[in-house]
Amino acid sequence: xxxxxxxxxxxxxxxxxxxxxxxxxxxxxxxxxxxxxxxxxxxxxxxxxxxxxxxxxxxxxxxxxxxxxxxxxxxxxxxxxxxxxxxxxxxxxxxxxxxxxxxxxxxxxxxxxxxxxxxxxxxxxxxxxxxxxxxxxxxxxxxxxxxxxxxxxxxxxxxxxxxxxxxxxxxxxxxxxxxxxxxxxxxxxxxxxxxxxxxxxxxxxxxxxxxxxxxxxxxxxxxxxxxxxxxxxxxxxxxxx
Amino acid sequence: xxxxxxxxxxxxxxxxxxxxxxxxxxxxxxxxxxxxxxxxxxxxxxxxxxxxxxxxxxxxxxxxxxxxxxxxxxxxxxxxxxxxxxxxxxxxxxxxxxxxxxxxxxxxxxxxxxxxxxxxxxxxxxxxxxxxxxxxxxxxxxxxxxxxxxxxxxxxxx
Numbered sequence: 001x002x003x004x005x006x007x008x009x010x011x012x013x014x015x016x017x018x019x020x021x022x023x024x025x026x027x028x029x030x031x032x033x034x035x036x037x038x039x040x041x042x043x044x045x046x047x048x049x050x051x052x053x054x055x056x057x058x059x060x061x062x063x064x065x066x067x068x069x070x071x072x073x074x075x076x077x078x079x080x081x082x083x084x085x086x087x088x089x090x091x092x093x094x095x096x097x098x099x100x101x102x103x104x105x106x107x108x109x110x111x112x113x114x115x116x117x118x119x120x121x122x123x124x125x126x127x128x129x130x131x132x133x134x135x136x137x138x139x140x141x142x143x144x145x146x147x148x149x150x151x152x153x154x155x156x157x158x159x160x161x162x163x164x165x166x167x168x169x170x171x172x173x174x175x176x177x178x179x180x181x182x183x184x185x186x187x188x189x190x191x192x193x194x195x196x197x198x199x200x201x202x203x204x205x206x207x208x209x210x211x212x213x214x215x216x217x218x219x220x221x222x223x224x225x226x227x228x229x230x231x232x233x234x235x236x237x238x239x240x241x
Numbered sequence: 242x243x244x245x246x247x248x249x250x251x252x253x254x255x256x257x258x259x260x261x262x263x264x265x266x267x268x269x270x271x272x273x274x275x276x277x278x279x280x281x282x283x284x285x286x287x288x289x290x291x292x293x294x295x296x297x298x299x300x301x302x303x304x305x306x307x308x309x310x311x312x313x314x315x316x317x318x319x320x321x322x323x324x325x326x327x328x329x330x331x332x333x334x335x336x337x338x339x340x341x342x343x344x345x346x347x348x349x350x351x352x353x354x355x356x357x358x359x360x361x362x363x364x365x366x367x368x369x370x371x372x373x374x375x376x377x378x379x380x381x382x383x384x385x386x387x388x389x390x391x392x393x394x395x396x397x398x399x
Contacts, residue, residue: 023390147382
């Protein structure tokens with residue numbers, strides 16, 4: 001794919017002129033991309049056929065004056081789409097149920113959406129509850145090389161290769177916690193806890209942005225997740241709590 | 242007798258099943274053949290009701306040898322006003338439409354670029370959109386192992 005298209009397409013953060021998904025950082029996102037590629041093949045086939053039919057009807061001006069009914073044709077154009085939809089639906093439903101499967105998470109993080117920032121809470125550690133707010137870094141305070149509208153002052157640190165659970169809620173209005181490279185998107189609703197299970201399979205920095213209109217600064221409340229090894233994560237917990 | 246039933250001679254020879262006249266529309270000179278129980282099978286036939294064609298139809302009920310060649314042409318055109326060639330013929334406007342649309346699109350794009358050029362003189366550019374900043378961002382993201390699969394941190398990235 002990179003040889004066919006521009007090399008700036010794939011990213012753990014959104015890039016300009018990006019056409020495709022961000023690089024997957026979790027097994028679920030890898031499966032989502034595979035489903036997307038599989039479905040895209042079927043869609044391209046259907047699209048090619050429809051475009052061909054469209055061009056033929058506009059250029060040939062054919063019309064059948066004696067066409068009354070054709071049961072075989074009607075059966076074909078009912079059965080074939082039904083079969084195609086079944087071939088798309090089967091892997092799609094499998095993946096849908098797989099994303100809802102909980103795998104006994106080892107760590108739980110609570111994420112609360114506010115206007116207009118995110119607040120996180122690590123409450124798994126006895127007597128060492130940690131919570132902090134994560135505001136977007138204003139453009140004027142960015143250092144050279146920082147990503148505009150994506151950097152935050154306090155990042156979320158998580159250990160890699162660890163089954164995680166995130167409980168997402170909101171304090172005021174609807175928000176949405178999104179992490180495209182992890183295939184994660186869950187609405188943050190006041191008075192409700194949404195659970196998302198995920199696992200990061202590689203270290204790195206993952207960026208996301210609020211995906212539910214929540215007011216004036218809806219575009220300016222990103223979330224940054226830093227996935228690191230267990231040693232660094234333990235040091236982070238030890239020093240911060 | 243056949244005309245009294247409202248069936249054209251042509252229909253009699255090709256489609257013996259459609260013999261019922263449902264209605265005659267006096268304004269559009271259309272005759273509708275077929276049954277309303279099967280609306281998809283209805284056939285619409287155009288019949289010219291102008292006086293000269295009507296009189297020629299009456300004359301054609303007699304011996305056809307008495308019809309001159311011009312009368313036969315007129316009678317044929319009255320029964321079949323549109324041929325396939327007439328229907329499929331280009332209206333003569335396709336080139337104008339394509340040319341006009343292309344010109345409008347080009348003008349629209351030109352207006353966009355002109356307004357962008359004018360507006361950019363009054364708007365201060367964002368400091369993060371300089372080549373130096375973009376190079377520094379690329380270096381930073383490489384250090385953070387962004388895009389290790391296909392993107393900037395991968396081995397084949399250029």
